[in-house]
Amino acid sequence: MSASQIPPATAVPGDDVPTLLVKIFGKDRPGITAGLFDTLAAYSVDVVDIEQVVTRGRIVLCVLVTAPAPARDAIGSSEGDLRATVHSWADSLHLQAEIISGRGDNRPRGSGRSHVTVLGHPLTAESAAAIAAAITSTGGNIDRIFRLAKYPVTAVEFAVSGVATDALRSRLAPEAAELGVDVAVVAAGLQRRAQRLVVMDVDSTLIQDEVIELFAAHAGCEAEVAEVTAAAMRGELDFEQSLHARVALLAGLDASVVETVRKEVRLTPGARTLVRTLKRLGYQVGVVSGGFTQVTDALREELGLDFAAANTLEIVDGKLTGRVTGDIVDRAGKARLLRSFAEQAGVPLDQTVAIGDGANDLDMLNAAGLGVAFNAKPVVREAAHTAVNVPFLDTVLYLLGITREEVEAADTHIG
Ligand SMILES: [Mg+2]
Numbered sequence: 001m002s003a004s005q006i007p008p009a010t011a012v013p014g015d016d017v018p019t020l021l022v023k024i025f026g027k028d029r030p031g032i033t034a035g036l037f038d039t040l041a042a043y044s045v046d047v048v049d050i051e052q053v054v055t056r057g058r059i060v061l062c063v064l065v066t067a068p069a070p071a072r073d074a075i076g077s078s079e080g081d082l083r084a085t086v087h088s089w090a091d092s093l094h095l096q097a098e099i100i101s102g103r104g105d106n107r108p109r110g111s112g113r114s115h116v117t118v119l120g121h122p123l124t125a126e127s128a129a130a131i132a133a134a135i136t137s138t139g140g141n142i143d144r145i146f147r148l149a150k151y152p153v154t155a156v157e158f159a160v161s162g163v164a165t166d167a168l169r170s171r172l173a174p175e176a177a178e179l180g181v182d183v184a185v186v187a188a189g190l191q192r193r194a195q196r197l198v199v200m201d202v203d204s205t206l207i208q209d210e211v212i213e214l215f216a217a218h219a220g221c222e223a224e225v226a227e228v229t230a231a232a233m234r235g236e237l238d239f240e241q242s243l244h245a246r247v248a249l250l251a252g253l254d255a256s257v258v259e260t261v262r263k264e265v266r267l268t269p270g271a272r273t274l275v276r277t278l279k280r281l282g283y284q285v286g287v288v289s290g291g292f293t294q295v296t297d298a299l300r301e302e303l304g305l306d307f308a309a310a311n312t313l314e315i316v317d318g319k320l321t322g323r324v325t326g327d328i329v330d331r332a333g334k335a336r337l338l339r340s341f342a343e344q345a346g347v348p349l350d351q352t353v354a355i356g357d358g359a360n361d362l363d364m365l366n367a368a369g370l371g372v373a374f375n376a377k378p379v380v381r382e383a384a385h386t387a388v389n390v391p392f393l394d395t396v397l398y399l400l401g402i403t404r405e406e407v408e409a410a411d412t413h414i415g
Contacts, residue, residue: 013046013048013066013104013105014104015103015104016103016104017066017067017103017104018066018067018101018102018103019048019064019065019066019067019101019102019103019104019105020045020064020065020066020067020079020082020099020100020101020102021062021063021064021099021100021102022036022040022062022063022064022065022086022097022098022099023060023061023062023063023097023098023099023100024036024059024060024061024062024063024090024095024096024097025058025059025060025061025095025096025097025098026058026059026090026093026094026095026096027057027058027059027094027095028054028057028058028059029093032059032061032093032095033052033061035089035093036061036063036086036089037063039085039086039089040063040065040082040086042085043068043078043081043082043085044068044069045065045066045067045068045082046065046066047063047064047065048064048065048066048105049062049063049064049105049106050062050063050064053146064105064106067079067101068081068082079101082099083099086099087099109141109143109161109162110140110141110161110162110163111161111162112140112161112162112163112164112165113159113160113161113187113188113189114140114159114160114161114163114165114168114169114185114186114187114188115157115158115159115160115185115186115187115188115192115401116131116135116157116158116160116168116172116183116184116185117148117155117156117157117158117183117184117185117186117398117399117401118131118155118156118157118158118176118181118182118183119153119154119155119181119182119183119388119390119395119398119399120153120154120155120156120181120182121152121153121154121390122154123153123154123156123181126179127179127180127181128156130175130178130179131158131172131175131176131179131181131183132158134171134172134175135158135160135163135168135171135172137171138163138167138168138171139162139163140160140161140162140163140168141160141161141162142158142159142160143159143160143161144158144159145157145158145159148398148401148402148403148404149395149398149403149404150404151404152269152270152390152392152394152395153390153392153395153398155395155398155404157398157401159188165185165186165187168185169185169385169386172185173382173386176387177381177382177387180389182386182387182388182389182390182395183386184370184372184385184386184399185385185386186370186399186400186401191350191351192400192401194351195282195283195284195347195351196283196284196347196351196352196353196369196400197283197284197285197286197341197342197345197347197351197352197353198278198283198284198285198286198352198353198354198355198396199285199286199287199288199307199337199338199341199352199353199354199355199364199368200285200286200287200288200354200355200356201287201288201289201334201355201356201357201358201360201361201364201374202287202288202289202291202295202296202299202310203289203290203291203357203358204357204358204375205268205355205356205357205361205374205393206267206268206271206287206299206393207265207266207267207268207271207299208266208267208268209264209265209266210291211261211265211289211291211292211295212225212229212246212247212291213225213226214261214264214265215250215253215257215261215320216246216249216250218253218257218260218261219249219250219252219253219257221249221250224249225246225249228242228245228246228249229242229246238330239290239330239331239360240328240330243290243311243324243328243330244323244324247313247320247322247323247324248322248323249322250313250320250322251319251320251321251322251323252319252320252322253319253320254318254319254320255315255318255319255320256318257320258294258295258313258315261294261295262294262295262298265295265298265299268391268392268393269391269392269393269394270392270393270394270395271303271393271394272303273393273394273397273407274393274394274396274397275303275304275305276410276411277394277397277402277406277407277410278397279304280410281402281410284306284307284341284345284347285303285305285306285307286305286306286307286308286309286337286341287299287300287305287307287308287309287310288308288309288310288329288333288334288337288338288341288364289308289309289310289311289329290310290311290329290330290334290358290360291310291311292310292311292312292313292324293308293309293310293311293312293313294312294313295310296308296309296310306341306345307337307341307344307345309329309337310329311324311326311328311329312324312325312326330360331359331360331361331362331363331364332363334356334360334361334363334364335363335364335366335367337364338352338354338364338367338368339367348369349367349368349369350369351369352367352368352369352370353368353369353370353371353372353396353400354367354368354370354371354372355372355374355393355396356371356372356373356374356376356380357373357374357375357376357377357380358376358377358380359377359379359380361373361376361380362380362383362384365380365383365384365385366383366384370385370386370399371384371385371386372384372385372386372387372388372396372399373386373387373388374387374388374393374396375388375389375390375391386399394407
């Protein structure tokens with residue numbers, strides 16, 4: 001057959017081509033899908049689309065096929081035969097069947113496609129209703145919904161089309177805050193799967209502690225450190241001033257305390273799972289901290305991080321001097337380091353993810369392709385692209401569209 005004789009593709013029929021939507025519902029058991037296609041095969045129809053979902057042992061199987069050619073003898077139609085055969089096959093298996101005549105394929109999806117991830121702990125029907133209504137109010141259409149995870153939170157993803165990602169995000173952010181659920185809106189497309197870089201803050205993000213407070217406890221100056229921190233929060237000191245003031249309180253502390261503090265650091269629940277899964281998926285992972293390299297270097301080693309940057313406590317003659325050495329990692333420094341890590345990793349800035357909890361992280365969160373406020377103060381939460389307010393760091397994986405099954409499958413296969 002020459003090229004000119006190849007018939008036009010019929011797998012995607014034009015709007016005028018008659019098609020049949022065959023929907024099967026009932027108790028799932030092996031062989032249903034094969035059985036339905038076996039039944040349809042007798043009518044020489046082409047498969048246009050298939051969707052199958054099994055929820056708590058019940059199958060919903062939808063198959064869109066081209067309608068069979070009319071019977072030649074004009075006594076009965078092939079479509080009528082097909083309908084009768086499918087119904088009798090379904091009856092024999094105690095399944096419900098519905099066959100709807102129509103024309104053409106599914107309506108094309110609108111432009112402007114996004115993934116909306118919703119994390120609930122629990123996810124209430126009220127929240128699901130409000131999120132769905134908010135999506136609809138933007139003119140967006142929900143094309144698909146599926147569950148990403150049931151642990152440690154319920155995570156579901158809505159595929160939405162017909163509305164710009166930014167507009168959808170602006171509409172859903174206040175809704176999520178009001179409902180007390182976490183909602184992330186990211187643009188769909190290949191970019192979502194492109195290799196990425198994840199950069200995290202350390203204190204109260206990767207770890208549960210504030211490292212300066214751990215040092216202060218050993219120096220017996222917790223109250224003084226807390227006072228400086230509070231002054232900084234009130235805006236009386238900037239980060240650099242407060243860092244110097246707090247580190248000065250540690251002067252004279254024995255350097256052996258560094259090792260003790262390293263051991264006291266508690267990782268945030270889900271931190272290991274997050275890093276391990278990202279690494280297996282080929283992501284590069286880094287940390288930037290207004291804390292100290294004496295701790296972040298140990299975390300880099302322990303977790304196999306690609307990048308780490310922080311301030312360095314000066315140690316002379318086995319004692320902390322109360323000073324830091326080198327460039328100060330502050331709010332602007334964190335954003336600068338994100339850019340530098342991205343460049344070293346060969347990842348465009350819009351394919352980076354930044355995670356942090358403090359005002360110090362805001363520039364970094366805004367510079368990243370996706371900024372995630374993790375159990376953050378309201379000012380940070382409101383300024384970031386998205387917020388996670390459950391205390392499990394691995395839930396960030398769901399914002400990236402990675403399912404719990406994928407996380408667990410990776411653990412089983414690689415060990
Ligand atoms: Mg922090």
